[in-house]
Amino acid sequence: MKRLTLKDVAKLAGVAPSTVSFVLNGKGKQMRIRDEVAARIMQVAEKSGYEPHRMAVNLRTGQSKTLGLIVESISGSFFASLAKTIETEAERRGYNVVYCSTENNAQKGGELIRMLGRQMVDGYLITPAPGMEKEIQQLVNQHKPVVLMDSYFPTIKTPYVLINNFDGVQQGMKHLIGRGLTKIAFVMVDVKLIQIEERLRGYVTALKDHKIPVKKKYILQLQYHRQREDSLRELQDFLESNPELDAIFFSTNYLGILGLEVIARMGLKMPEDLAVLCFDDHDIFRLYPPGISVIEQPIEGIAKTAIDLLMYQLDKNNGPMKKQAIELPGKFILRGSA
Amino acid sequence: MKRLTLKDVAKLAGVAPSTVSFVLNGKGKQMRIRDEVAARIMQVAEKSGYEPHRMAVNLRTGQSKTLGLIVESISGSFFASLAKTIETEAERRGYNVVYCSTENNAQKGGELIRMLGRQMVDGYLITPAPGMEKEIQQLVNQHKPVVLMDSYFPTIKTPYVLINNFDGVQQGMKHLIGRGLTKIAFVMVDVKLIQIEERLRGYVTALKDHKIPVKKKYILQLQYHRQREDSLRELQDFLESNPELDAIFFSTNYLGILGLEVIARMGLKMPEDLAVLCFDDHDIFRLYPPGISVIEQPIEGIAKTAIDLLMYQLDKNNGPMKKQAIELPGKFILRGSA
DNA sequence: TACCTGTGCTAAATCGATTTTTCAAATTAG
DNA sequence: CTAATTTGAAAAATCGATTTAGCACAGGTA
Known part of the structure; x- marks a missing residue:
């Protein structure tokens, strides 16, 4: 009835927990686990429906696999479209998204960023509002990955993506x-x-x-x-x-x-x-x-690009970024009013 | 530059980590820590700006302090109002919210619930869509706290709240x-x-x-x-x-x-x-x-009531719930069209 | 024979908290 | 005056994973 742990899987497969961990994380070859053993472990894990305990992984690896999305208003239509794309893209890459809205309140913006920090998000996607400049600068100073969308602060050296x-x-x-x-x-x-x-x-x-x-x-x-x-x-x-x-x-x-x-x-x-x-x-x-x-606005494009930029920063293997500013073209839609 | 840990605070205060933990969690009296020592610990923790590591706490206590909100469409206006209230109310109670939308896709509903399970949310707020019945029933069977909003399944015995x-x-x-x-x-x-x-x-x-x-x-x-x-x-x-x-x-x-x-x-x-x-x-x-x-729709009322119901379930001290079904009155708004 | 090397895996340390157990010193009891 | 109890806090176990270090055995070498 209780949650299956790595240890349980190990016992079922008749190996040590570490061995299971190696195999499940694709480090089997590297750790010289025999294919035969690896296969057995995979099988056991599969049919037992084992899912690693997120919190434990996070604690150990220091990565929460969570992104913070901060927007002005969570009920705005810009956010709605943005959120959908970002969530989908993030999920594809194994990340979750937590949303926060400043609700046009500069002070709340700062609080939110700090709150997300406590929650240990790995990176930030922000549509900056006036008044959040200092907080964002702090994040950048702490070398937290940040991508701005829809607007930006000229003084802050972090990538941004917006419509032209x-x-x-x-x-x-x-x-x-x-x-x-x-x-x-x-x-x-x-x-x-x-x-x-x-x-x-x-x-x-x-x-x-x-x-x-x-x-x-x-x-x-x-x-x-x-x-x-x-x-x-x-x-x-x-x-x-x-x-x-x-x-x-x-x-x-x-x-x-x-x-x-x-x-x-x-x-x-x-x-x-x-x-x-x-x-x-x-x-x-x-x-x-x-x-x-x-x-x-090319919202989908903005979202996808922003995630790409963020992922690039998240990947520690990458050197410094080349292009910091990305402008995507908007699309004129003719209706009856003009 | 690195994060301050409980151990660091303990060292600063010249006591053992456990002692710090007791004091910070309000169990000082119960654990017979002298007021003098407790005060010192509080002071050190305060001015060092110590914040407990969420993931570590979660791992140890088994509580993620996170609620899952599953709606049909994240871009709908119903969701927008709902999310705002729920997030505010949840925060007041020390909880976070992660959102998910099924986007009118029954199959995705199931996946989502499972995904949230992995993430270890402590409870669920769901606006049920046809096709999610089985998954929701499973949650209930596993004794996960669940509150349905906007609709419900007569066969599932879990609280719900909706407009009359x-x-x-x-x-x-x-x-x-x-x-x-x-x-x-x-x-x-x-x-x-x-x-x-x-x-x-x-x-x-x-x-x-x-x-x-x-x-x-x-x-x-x-x-x-x-x-x-x-x-x-x-x-x-x-x-x-x-x-x-x-x-x-x-x-x-x-x-x-x-x-x-x-x-x-x-x-x-x-x-x-x-x-x-x-x-x-x-x-x-x-x-x-x-x-x-x-x-x-009395969206705010629905959100607040739903959170209350969920919190009630989350509180293990409570016995079984009395009222399972709550209907809130809607409000007729007269405009020009009728 | 003794020594190194590579293989295949296990044991143990670690992440940062909470919680149970233990334990020395002080106090009280008999 | 010794034994039992209480007090105040430290030590250690634990949550569930990852990761480093280590160990036994096989085969090759000098």
């Missing part, structure tokens, strides 16, 4: 401009994040490239920590005070969803009254009539 | 009928799940209670494993062949979302052309104009 934000926005802008639209608004949050700045740069550059004047009043910076209602009102004011706008580009899906609500309130028709484009897809954008055009 | 499906549907139906609507359709999937049957029972009973004839042709059973497009078409056929319908009740949010798409395609206006009601809320329902009325 600049190029993504350009794709969208080119489409809008190609349709003859020129009065295009850009809505962003005021947090200082690399990816947001890149998106803004994409917007500005696209306009300049097409000799369209960049008007400051067409760029709206919403405050991040703000009541939902306040943001809605500010957005509505913005649209009402710029009635000549052809199109609006939301730099995150969170903003896009707010936008949809305002647009519905104002009774505007997409795309006739206002073309709408959003960075980062969301379930709602597929369904919400007439369908919101978006720049889709 | 019957009552939830009744609430919605009463609202529709109160508005004078009588030709109400009910859309469900054909999987044999307790909660689905209860919802259907709620629909039928509500009609009967108001002396409204129950027409079989107003009940649509969609096949679960089906191409999205096929389901959409079938749903559209259903609506077109019953043009006299006043209202439609979707028994799951998955179906409701399909419904929205069809309704948009057919150009129907909610609620004038067709009143729409859905069981189980979803982000989209809040935003999608004119807002979809729903029966909201």
Whole structure:
């Protein structure tokens, strides 16, 4: 009824525990165990359904075979897709994943990292939020394997992988401009994040490239920590005070969803009254009539690449990494709104 | 630079490791350690920042202090809310959570449970899917603490907690009928799940209670494993062949979302052309104009109750459980669609 | 014959905690 | 004043694996 231990298997096979361990860990040849004996051990282990005791292995080897995934919000759709791929990929490589969300709370971010440290995760996958910089730097200093996703800190020397934000926005802008639209608004949050700045740069550059004047009043910076209602009102004011706008580009899906609500309130028709484009897809954008055009993040690619980078670090045999920064292209998805 | 061990702390405090262990685990009094010595140990442990090695503790005590949460889909919104509450509650009690999703794959469900077994989780929180019955029964047979959520198997004797499906549907139906609507359709999937049957029972009973004839042709059973497009078409056929319908009740949010798409395609206006009601809320329902009325699940309550039930089982001091089945009331949320 | 070498496996140390056992010194009892 | 008990803490066993060191035996060598 109780759990089968290595010792039990050894007894069943009539050998020493160490011999069983060698064979099961593929070190039989190296340890000069006869094929005959090895085969017998394998057989016994197989049909007895022996599974090594994880904790014991971890204690002895010092490896927990667990990765920590830290995201901003566990209920976000970005996380959902990310988690699925990462879990699958990790499992393929014999790793488990524990998830944690900072829930937009910088302080909690630090706590979480420390908590995961206690749990002894072997490596970290993090979508960094402002305020986590110090904690992440600490991990790197301790030579813990870390890969950042979706964003990064220029000062921290650890690999990261994210969408090419600049190029993504350009794709969208080119489409809008190609349709003859020129009065295009850009809505962003005021947090200082690399990816947001890149998106803004994409917007500005696209306009300049097409000799369209960049008007400051067409760029709206919403405050991040703000009541939902306040943001809605500010957005509505913005649209009402710029009635000549052809199109609006939301730099995150969170903003896009707010936008949809305002647009519905104002009774505007997409795309006739206002073309709408959003960075980062969301379930709602597929369904919400007439369908919101978006720049889709290559989430699966990001996840796979991130795991690869992490595994590379985890493998102590590897030398230092060559490429530290990886940018994957986004994909423009045309729906009815633009 | 290396991790501090109990031994190190013992050396620092000038006592034996066992003594440190006793004090740190609050067994100092019981083991007759002098207060003076205990205080010194506490101090040393404190300022040296000692943290016990999880794996070592787990190995020795046989407790992993980890719970397994198995859901159908990790990207679903039900999971998202559930996970957040469960993680918070578990943490409060010194437990971690590992998540797994079956992704609507019965076979994977079994694998997962076995995988979690290997990982030595102390208890299971499961939203059971058809096909997992045998595996769950096994867990129960092995006296592993298990709590089911959202659904249950009548044959398995383990606690479960879910929304009162019957009552939830009744609430919605009463609202529709109160508005004078009588030709109400009910859309469900054909999987044999307790909660689905209860919802259907709620629909039928509500009609009967108001002396409204129950027409079989107003009940649509969609096949679960089906191409999205096929389901959409079938749903559209259903609506077109019953043009006299006043209202439609979707028994799951998955179906409701399909419904929205069809309704948009057919150009129907909610609620004038067709009143729409859905069981189980979803982000989209809040935003999608004119807002979809729903029966909201008490997810937080479910999560908290489930954890409580699990903790009760985990506590070996407790006798057998009294109440095995807990039903929490749902909440009718009125929006524009009904 | 004595000495080395290689083979094939076992014994024992180890990881870092918890828990049981043991034990010297102090106290109490008879 | 010796024996029994209590006190306070150290020593050792244990959890279940991995890994290093070691041992017995066979065959080859000088």
